Amino acid sequence: MTMPIGPSFIALQVRDLAKSAAFYKDVFGFTAADRNPPGAVVFITRPIALALREPLRPLPENVPLGTGMVLWVACDDADAFHNLIVERGGKVLSPPSDGPFGRFFVAGDPDGYTITFHTAQS
Known part of the structure; x- marks a missing residue:
């Protein structure tokens, strides 16, 4: 029987790719891959790649994107990473x-x- 295995790629559609990519690099500290497909920025994350991309169709205006979606990202130390994001001007x-x-x-x-963001469990 064929069945799903699990997530293998996550892409968030954004309104302004350059602005969002800069935010994810400068505030969240993600590193972009050297090569990216047109209209997207793929970040080096593990075990699943995370990307930002231009929308495939128009996005709703004046409402936050991702309502109802929960994305968890592991980090080494949630408290230290929280402080770093605050220092970089991020919104907690x-x-x-x-x-x-x-x-x-x-x-x-x-x-x-x-x-x-959560402290990775060993």
């Missing part, structure tokens, strides 16, 4: 706290996507 939506998956906080991007 929920301060560091403890949850079922360990220490985490929630930050927002220019398009309204929310990213939950």
